Amino acid sequence: xxxxxxPPAQVGVGAFSVSRGAMWLPALAVLALxxxxxxxxxxxxxxxVWRAWMAVLVAAGLPVVxxxxxxxxxxxxxxxxxASLSIVGAALxxxxxxxxxxxxxxxxxxxxxxxxxxRASNAVRALxxxxxxxxxxxxxxxxxxxxxxxxxxxxxxxxxxxGEMLPADGVVVSGRTHLDVSRLTGEAPPDLVQAGSEVRxxxxxxxxxxxxxxxxxxxxxxxxxxxxxxRTAQSxxxxxxxxxxRYAIWFTPATLVVCTVAWFLTHDPLRVLAVLVxxxxxxxxxxxxxxxxxxxxxxxxxxxxxxxGGALERLASVDTAVFDKTGTLTIGRPxxxxxxxxxxxxxxxxxxxxxAVEMGSGHHLARSTVDAALQRGLxxxxxxNVVDAPGMGVRGRVEERDVxxxxxxxxxxxxxxxxxxxxxxxGAGLRGVVAVxxxxxxxxxxxDHARDGLHxxxxxxxxxxxxxxxxxxxxxxxxxxxxxRAVGIDDARGDLLPQEKVEAVRELMREGRQVVxxxxxxxxxxxxxxxxxxxxxxxxxxxxxxxxxxxxxxxxDITRVADAVRIGRRAVxxxxxxxxxxxxxxxxxxxxxxxxxxxxxxxxxxQEAIDVAVILNAVRASxx
Numbered sequence: 364x365x366x367x368x369x370p371p372a373q374v375g376v377g378a379f380s381v382s383r384g385a386m387w388l389p390a391l392a393v394l395a396l397x398x399x400x401x402x403x404x405x406x407x408x409x410x411x412v413w414r415a416w417m418a419v420l421v422a423a424g425l426p427v428v429x430x431x432x433x434x435x436x437x438x439x440x441x442x443x444x445x446a447s448l449s450i451v452g453a454a455l456x457x458x459x460x461x462x463x464x465x466x467x468x469x470x471x472x473x474x475x476x477x478x479x480x481x482r483a484s485n486a487v488r489a490l491x492x493x494x495x496x497x498x499x500x501x502x503x504x505x506x507x508x509x510x511x512x513x514x515x516x517x518x519x520x521x522x523x524x525x526g527e528m529l530p531a532d533g534v535v536v537s538g539r540t541h542l543d544v545s546r547l548t549g550e551a552p553p554d555l556v557q558a559g560s561e562v563r564x565x566x567x568x569x570x571x572x573x574x575x576x577x578x579x580x581x582x583x584x585x586x587x588x589x590x591x592x593x594r595t596a597q598s599x600x601x602x603x604x605x606x607x608x609r610y611a612i613w614f615t616p617a618t619l620v621v622c623t624v625a626w627f628l629t630h631d632p633l634r635v636l637a638v639l640v641x642x643x644x645x646x647x648x649x650x651x652x653x654x655x656x657x658x659x660x661x662x663x664x665x666x667x668x669x670x671x672g673g674a675l676e677r678l679a680s681v682d683t684a685v686f687d688k689t690g691t692l693t694i695g696r697p698x699x700x701x702x703x704x705x706x707x708x709x710x711x712x713x714x715x716x717x718x719a720v721e722m723g724s725g726h727h728l729a730r731s732t733v734d735a736a737l738q739r740g741l742x743x744x745x746x747x748n749v750v751d752a753p754g755m756g757v758r759g760r761v762e763e764r765d766v767x768x769x770x771x772x773x774x775x776x777x778x779x780x781x782x783x784x785x786x787x788x789x790g791a792g793l794r795g796v797v798a799v800x801x802x803x804x805x806x807x808x809x810x811d812h813a814r815d816g817l818h819x820x821x822x823x824x825x826x827x828x829x830x831x832x833x834x835x836x837x838x839x840x841x842x843x844x845x846x847x848r849a850v851g852i853d854d855a856r857g858d859l860l861p862q863e864k865v866e867a868v869r870e871l872m873r874e875g876r877q878v879v880x881x882x883x884x885x886x887x888x889x890x891x892x893x894x895x896x897x898x899x900x901x902x903x904x905x906x907x908x909x910x911x912x913x914x915x916x917x918x919x920d921i922t923r924v925a926d927a928v929r930i931g932r933r934a935v936x937x938x939x940x941x942x943x944x945x946x947x948x949x950x951x952x953x954x955x956x957x958x959x960x961x962x963x964x965x966x967x968x969x970q971e972a973i974d975v976a977v978i979l980n981a982v983r984a985s986x987x
Contacts, residue, residue, distance in 0.1 A: 413459065416463065417454070417457070420450070420454055420462045420466065421454060424451075424463075427447060430443070431446075445639065445643050446643045449639045458633075458962075458963045495527070495529075495564075497511060498514075499523070500519050501522055513580075515531045515577050515581045517577055517578060518577065520576055522574055523573050523574075525568055525572060527567070529542070531578075531580065531581045532563050533562055533576050535556050535559065535562060537574045538557070538573030538574055540555075540570040541554065541556070542569065543569055564581065621953050622638050634957065634959055637963045638957055650942050650978065650980070653984070654934050654984040657982060657983070658931060658933065659675060660985050662675070665927075666917040667915070667916050667926060668917065669931075670914065674914060675930075675935070677896040677913060677931075678928055678930075679928070679932045679935040680877045680895065681877045681896055682828055682830070682877050683879070684824055684878075684879050684924070685878055686852075686880075686881050686882070688838055688843055689836065691883050692817060692850060693811040693813055694811060695811065696731065699807055699809060700809065702807050702808070703788065705804060705805050708805055710805070711741055713797050713805040713807070715741045715744075716799060716804070717768045717795070717797045718735070719761040719766065720757050720759040723746055723749035728809055732807060744761055746766070747760045747761075752773065755770055756774070766797070766798070766799055767798045768795050771786075774796050774798055781803045784803035789806065790806060793808065817850040820925060821852075827925060832853075833856075834854065834856065837857075837858070837886055838858075839858060840856075840857035842857065864890040865890050878894045879898060880894035880897045881900070891913075896913045897914070934984040937983055937984045941977045941981045944977065948973045952966065952970070
C-alpha cells in the first residue's frame with residue numbers, strides 16, 4: 364500500500380534525497396583518488412601493504428566477476444564485462460589499486476540500481492487477500508452453514524449479508540439490494556438487483572440480505588479471473604533492457620578490439636590493462652542509476668511515486684495514453700446535474716424537500732443531493748420519521764408533509780395512482796423521483812462530471828508526443844462516448860470487462876505502440892499490469908490499482924501523468940547525455956593508454972575523474 368503521513372518528496376523508494384544521497388558517489392570517487400594515490404607510492408616500499416591490497420582486491424572483486432560470468436552464461440552481455448576483465452587483469456598483473464577503484468565504482472553502481480528498483484509489487488497478493496474466504500450456504504432444511512469459498516458448487520444457494528462481498532457468480536433468488544460493482548466495472552453508481560438479476564463475484568452488498576444461486580464455482584468467478592489476469596500480465600511483461608546495457612552491446616566489443624590492437628602493437632600486458640581500466644564503462648554503471656534515482660525523487664516531489672528505475676525508463680518511452688473513465692477522467696461521484704419540477708413546483712423547492720429527507724439517509728446519492736441544495740443556498744429543514752428503504756429510497760416528514768425520494772419502481776408501489784406522473788418524471792439516466800404528500804413533484808438527475816482542465820492536459824500529452832488517446836470503460840457505450848466527445852478523445856470503447864481492457868491494451872502494443880494506462884479501480888489492475896507503463900490515481904486509497912501500477916499519483920490531479928512522462932524523459936535524456944560524454948572521454952583515454960602515456964593505476968585515477976564529471980551531470984535529473 365502507499366505509505367501515508369510522509370511529505371510527498373519522501374514517498375516512493377524510501378526517504379532518499381538525491382541532492383544528498385547521490386552525492387556520496389562523487390565523494391567516494393574523490394576518496395578513491397586520494398587513497399589510490401597514497402597506496403600507489405606505498406607499493407614499492409612496503410610489500411606487505413601491496414599484499415594486503417591484493418587480498419582485498421580478490422575478496423571484493425571475486426563476487427563481481429562471478430556475477431558477470433553467470434550473466435554471460437545466461438546470454439546477458441552487459442556493461443559489467445569490461446569491468447570484470449579489468450578486475451581480473453589487475454589481479455593477475457599485480458595492480459591492486461587499479462582493480463580496487465574499478466570494484467568501488469562497480470559495486471557502487473550495483474547498489475544504486477538495487478536502491479532504485481525499490482520494493483516489488485504485491486498486486487496479486489493484495490487481490491487474493493481481499494477475496495472472500497467463506498460463504499454462507501443455505502441447506503435444504505433452511506439452515507445456513509459456513510463453508511470455504513473454494514467449496515462452492517454450482518446451484519448452491521448462498522446467503523450474502525449487507526457489507527459482504529459476493530463469493531461467486533450467480534443469479535439472485537430472493538431479496539433486493541444495491542451492489543457496489545466499482546471493483547469490477549470502475550463505475551461508482553451501485554447496481555440495483557433483485558430476484559432474477561445476474562450478479563458477479565467481487566461486488567459488495569450494500570444494503571439488504573440476498574440469496575444467490577451460484578452459477579460458477581468461486582475458482583471460475585469474475586473476481587478470480589481478475590486475479591489471474593493481473594498475475595499473467597505481470598509475468599508476461601517483458602523486462603526492460605537496462606539503458607547501460609544497450610550501450611554496452613557496442614562499447615564493450617570496441618574496447619576489446621582496442622585492447623587487441625594495443626597488444627599487437629606493444630606486446631605489453633600492462634599497456635593492455637591500462638586500456639581496459641580507462642575503458643571500464645563506469646559512466647554506464649553510474650550515470651544511469653544516479654539520473655534515474657534523481658528522476659524518481661523529482662517525481663516524488665510532484666506527488667508521483669515511481670516504483671523502480673525500469674518503470675521510469677518505460678514512462679519515458681510511451682507514445683500512447685489509455686484512460687479509464689470513472690474516477691480517472693471523471694470525478695468518480697455522481698452529482699446533481701438537473702432538477703426537473705412538475706407543474707405547481709419549483710426546482711429549488713423540490714431539491715430542498717428532497718435534501719431534507721436525504722440528510723437522514725446512507726444512500727450513495729444522498730450526499731450529492733444535500734451538497735447540491737447547499738450550493739444553491741438552500742437550507743434543508745429538519746426531517747422526522749425518516750425511514751430508509753434499502754435499495755429503493757427514503758421517506759420522512761418535512762414541514763408536516765410526507766416526502767419520498769427514490770427509484771421510480773419504488774414510488775410506483777407506494778403511489779399507484781401516480782403512474783403517469785412517475786413515467787413523466789423518470790426520464791433517462793440516473794434519476795431520483797420526488798413525491799410530496801403522495802403527488803409526484805419532480806425528479807433529480809445525477810451524472811458523473813469530467814474533470815476540469817482535461818483539454819489543456821491532453822494538449823500537454825500531445826506536446827510530449829502522446830498523440831493517440833484512448834478511453835476504455837466498463838460503463839455503457841453511450842455514456843463513454845459522451846464523455847469522450849466532451850474531453851476530445853476520438854477512440855472510446857465502453858461495456859468492457861477487465862479482460863477486454865487487457866486485450867485492448869495488448870492490441871495497441873501489438874501495433875508497435877508504447878502504452879501508458881491510467882486508471883484507479885480494481886477492474887483497471889490487469890490493464891495497468893499489461894501496459895508498457897501503468898499509472899494509478901490513488902488519492903482515494905488506490906487499493907489494488909496502486910499495487911499493480913508502475914507509478915502512483917498520490918493527489919487527485921490527473922495532470923500529474925504529464926509530469927511523470929516529462930520527468931521520465933528528462934531523466935533518461937540526462938542519463939544518455941552522461942553516458943555519451945563519459946564514453947567519449949573514455950574512448951579518448953583509451954587512445955592515450957594505447958600510446959603508453961600512463962600506467963593502469965594512473966588510468967584508474969583518470970577514469971575516476973571522468974566518473975565524477977559524469978555523476979555531477981547525472982545529478983541534474985533531480986533538479987526542478
